[in-house]
Structures are given as C-alpha cells and as structure tokens.
Amino acid sequence: xxxxxxxxxxxxxxxxxxxxxxxxxxxxxxxxxxxxxxxxxxxxxxxxxxxxxxxxxxxxxxxxxxxxxxxxxxxxxxxxxxxxxxxxxxxxxxxxxxxxxxxxxxxxxxxxxxxxxxxxxxxxxxxxxxxxxxxxxxxxxxxxxxxxxxxxxxxxxxxxxxxxxxxxxxxxxxxxxxxxxxxxxxxxxxxxxxxxxxxxxxxxxxxxxxxxxxxxxxxxxxxxxxxxxxxxxxxxxxxxxxxxxxxxxxxxxxxxxxxxxxxxxxxxxxxxxxxxxxxxxxxxxxxxxxxxxxxx
Numbered sequence: 001x002x003x004x005x006x007x008x009x010x011x012x013x014x015x016x017x018x019x020x021x022x023x024x025x026x027x028x029x030x031x032x033x034x035x036x037x038x039x040x041x042x043x044x045x046x047x048x049x050x051x052x053x054x055x056x057x058x059x060x061x062x063x064x065x066x067x068x069x070x071x072x073x074x075x076x077x078x079x080x081x082x083x084x085x086x087x088x089x090x091x092x093x094x095x096x097x098x099x100x101x102x103x104x105x106x107x108x109x110x111x112x113x114x115x116x117x118x119x120x121x122x123x124x125x126x127x128x129x130x131x132x133x134x135x136x137x138x139x140x141x142x143x144x145x146x147x148x149x150x151x152x153x154x155x156x157x158x159x160x161x162x163x164x165x166x167x168x169x170x171x172x173x174x175x176x177x178x179x180x181x182x183x184x185x186x187x188x189x190x191x192x193x194x195x196x197x198x199x200x201x202x203x204x205x206x207x208x209x210x211x212x213x214x215x216x217x218x219x220x221x222x223x224x225x226x227x228x229x230x231x232x233x234x235x236x237x238x239x240x241x242x243x244x245x246x247x248x249x250x251x252x253x254x255x256x257x258x259x260x261x262x263x264x265x266x267x268x269x270x271x272x273x274x275x276x277x278x279x280x281x282x283x284x285x286x287x288x289x290x291x292x293x294x295x296x
Contacts, residue, residue: 014026014027014079015073015074015077017066017069017070017073018066018069018070019190020055020070022070022074027074027079027080029052030049030071030074030080031080033045033048033049033052034080034081034082034083038083040083041083041086042068042071042072042082042083042085043064043068045071045082045083046064046067046068046071047062047064047067049067049071050062050063050064050067055067058194095146097137097143097144098130098133098134098136098137098138098144099130099134100134100137100138101130101131101134101135101138103161103162104161105207106207107207107208107209108158108161108163108207108208108209108210109209109210110210111210111211112210112211112212112213112216115158115159115163115210115213118156118157118158118163118216118217118220119156119157119158120154120155120156120157120220120221120224121154121155121156121157122152122153122154122228123153123154123155124151124152124153128155129153131155131162132153132154132155132165132167135162135165135203135205136165136167136201136203139203139205139206140165140201140203142201147167147169147200148169148170149169149170150169150170150229150232151167151168151169151170151200151232152167152168152197152225152228152229152232153165153166153167153168154166154167154168154221156217162205163204163205163208163210163213164202164203164204164205164208164213164214164217165201165202165203165205166199166201166202166203166217166221167199167200167201167202168197168198168199168200168225168229169197169198169200170194170196170198171193171196171197171198172198173189173193174189197225197229202214202217202218
C-alpha cells in the first residue's frame with residue numbers, strides 16, 4: 001500500500017491494493033457510489049463497484065472479497081465512510097471438527113506392485129468428503145483445516161481401502177524461492193498465479209508401510225492434476241509441490257517434520273518467506289523439485 005498525499009488535483013495512484021492502482025478519481029467515484037446507496041450494505045456496495053469496474057477473477061466471478069478489503073482499507077484511511085457493519089450469524093464460524101472414522105487399520109506392508117492399480121478419487125463435494133476430513137483431522141499432526149479459495153481433495157485407494165489423502169489449493173501470492181525459480185516478473189506472477197496448484201496436505205495413513213508409495217502417488221498426481229484443476233478453476237495448472245508438507249523438511253519454529261512420507265528428491269533448499277492474501281509473511285523451508293517419479 002502507498003499513499004501519495006492530498007487527493008485534490010491528484011492524477012497518480014493514491015493507493016495500491018492487490019495489484020490495483022487506486023486513483024483520486026476512483027476514490028471520488030466510490031464516495032459517490034456510497035452516497036447514492038445510503039441503505040446498502042458493504043457487501044452490496046462491493047458488488048456494485050465490481051460490476052461498475054468490471055473487476056473480475058479469471059473465471060469470470062466478481063472480485064467481491066478483494067473489493068471489500070480495498071473498501072475497508074480506504075475507510076480506515078479516512079478516504080471514504082462505509083456504512084456500519086453488522087454482525088450476523090455465520091454457520092461456518094463455529095464449524096464442528098470432523099468426526100473420527102471407523103476403518104480397518106490392519107497394517108498394509110505389501111509391495112507396491114501387488115497393490116496396483118491405485119484408485120484416485122476427487123472427493124470434494126461428494127459423499128466421501130467427510131471421510132477425507134476425518135482422516136486428516138485424526139491422523140495428520142496439523143489436523144484438518146478448511147481450505148480457502150479453490151481446492152481439491154483426493155482419497156487414494158488400494159484394494160478397497162484408503163491408503164492416502166492429498167489436498168490442493170490456490171497458491172499463496174508470494175513464495176520467494178519458487179518465484180525466483182520460475183523467474184517471472186511481478187506482473188507475470190499476478191497474471192499467472194492462478195495456474196499454480198499448491199499441495200497443502202499429503203498424508204499416508206499410519207498403518208500403511210509400502211516402499212515407494214509416496215513417490216508413486218505424486219507421480220500419478222502429476223499426470224492428472226492439470227485436468228482436474230482446469231475443471232475446478234477454468235485454468236490449466238502447473239504441478240508444483242512445496243516441501244514443508246514432506247517428511248524430509250522441517251518447520252523452522254518447531255523443528256518438526258511436516259509429514260510422514262517422502263517424495264521426489266529436492267533440487268535445492270533454502271529458507272524463504274511466503275505471503276498470503278493478506279500480505280502477512282512467515283518463514284518456512286522451501287524446496288523445488290524436478291517432479292515426482294514412480295519407483296515401483
């Protein structure tokens with residue numbers, strides 16, 4: 001964010017929010033929009049502004065939440081006066097934790113070849129989504145967290161039993177090491193960040209002990225994630241897997257391994273920072289990979 005002083009006579013951008021320049025003329029337009037709709041809620045004002053500016057996501061949906069954030073920024077800066085917000089019941093605010101699942105936990109220690117073929121099931125918005133949520137909650141040390149934005153959830157099956165879970169989400173806005181590896185400019189990153197599918201969870205169930213299973217699963221995911229992500233987001237994805245969900249990486253704050261399986265060998269590792277949609281950054285280990293391979 002930047003502020004360029006008094007608005008009077010200003011032609012340059014007064015603020016910058018999520019890559020959009022906000023000029024003095026924009027601020028005056030927003031003031032007029034608020035004045036012309038005295039009974040409108042902040043949500044309604046946001047949608048009206050998105051429609052007026054044709055401010056949309058790549059999939060055509062209005063950038064309503066981003067716009068609300070921008071309006072809140074201007075309100076806090078004293079540039080506009082938004083209507084008083086009101087608190088309404090949000091059924092997601094007190095979301096119940098996923099329930100434990102009763103499953104056969106007999107150890108699976110067979111050779112990978114004897115478990116083939118593995119079944120990959122995308123379970124988001126299906127009757128098996130509670131199974132995925134429950135397994136993550138019970139067996140991943142981070143527990144289950146509802147993904148934000150576009151996301152996919154997978155169960156991996158072998159001989160009628162679940163053996164692994166994977167979750168993919170929209171990528172964070174900035175991660176230093178991968179950004180440098182890709183080599184794109186800031187503009188290119190903003191234009192193409194939607195093509196990245198970010199692997200937020202990878203869990204091999206604790207009673208599964210099969211050599212090369214993790215690498216094989218990642219290799220199979222690399223073959224299908226682009227098509228599935230395209231169906232989810234109307235874009236084409238790039239297979240990229242950050243390392244802080246793998247057992248061969250550690251969180252700098254706790255020193256704890258962040259998974260229970262190993263994947264493809266990393267090309268490089270370094271401390272980096274990542275920034276989410278609120279521009280808050282945190283340190284993490286990041287590795288870049290040549291791609292997942294099947295070792296069976």
